[in-house]
Amino acid sequence: MLGKLAKELRMLGYDTLYYRGEDNDPLIQLAREEGRVILTRNNKLIPKRPEDPIIRIREDRPSLQLGELIQKRVISLNEKILFSRCLICNNLLNEIPRKEVEGKVPDFVFYQQREFFGCPQCLRIYWQGSHLENMQKKIDELWASTKPQASNHK
Ligand SMILES: [Zn+2]
Numbered sequence: 001m002l003g004k005l006a007k008e009l010r011m012l013g014y015d016t017l018y019y020r021g022e023d024n025d026p027l028i029q030l031a032r033e034e035g036r037v038i039l040t041r042n043n044k045l046i047p048k049r050p051e052d053p054i055i056r057i058r059e060d061r062p063s064l065q066l067g068e069l070i071q072k073r074v075i076s077l078n079e080k081i082l083f084s085r086c087l088i089c090n091n092l093l094n095e096i097p098r099k100e101v102e103g104k105v106p107d108f109v110f111y112q113q114r115e116f117f118g119c120p121q122c123l124r125i126y127w128q129g130s131h132l133e134n135m136q137k138k139i140d141e142l143w144a145s146t147k148p149q150a151s152n153h154k
Contacts, residue, residue, distance in 0.1 A: 003043045004062035005069075010090055011135050012066075013081025017090065028052055037049055037074065063138075070142055077143055083128070086119035093117035093126055 002018075009016040017036070019027050024045050031038050037053040038045070059068045061078055069075045078111050091140055096118045102110055113127040 001061075002039060002057065002065065005039070005057070005065045008066050008135070008138075009069075010073070010085040010087045011083060012075065012139075013078060013084045014075060015085070015090065028054075031040045039069070039074075066138070067142060067145065071147070077139065081138070083117075083126070086122060086124060086126070088124065089119055089121040091119050091121050093119055096125065 006016050006018045011130065015036075018032075019030075021027065022097055027038060027045075037055055039055050039057055039083065041057050041060070043056070055069075055072070055074055056136065057065050057068060059065050066075075070077070074077060083093075096116045098110075098114065098116060101116045103115070105113075105127065109127060117122070117126045119126070122142055
């Protein structure tokens with residue numbers, strides 16, 4: 001139910017797994033073992049122990065779920081990890097020498113961009129524009145919305 005949110009979290013650099021199983025026990029077990037937070041819209045997913053970190057997303061519109069997580073301080077925006085992961089596999093991206101991507105990305109992209117990054121698993125190639133087209137505006141808005149105090153104190 002939260003596929004779009006998962007991609008957006010990866011775009012922000014968060015290590016994000018998407019769980020498709022029906023059974024909740026392995027999910028909770030995995031979260032414990034790997035120190036993960038479970039995000040869900042499912043009301044039936046109940047913590048087994050008080051310390052199990054299960055966070056319910058109230059917002060059903062995908063475009064607003066990321067904002068909800070920021071408001072709840074589950075995540076914050078960290079420029080250092082922004083755009084560091086594959087949106088599909090969750091792997092950390094590696095920088096690829098520019099000459100190696102010639103012919104593998106559209107020509108105009110090759111000539112416009114200086115830096116390219118690749119996913120070691122699915123071999124997708126990313127560049128700043130490929131993320132920015134979709135997300136830069138949204139990130140700017142979220143960024144502004146997380147700093148309301150700074151402007152109110154003038
Ligand atoms: Zn990938």
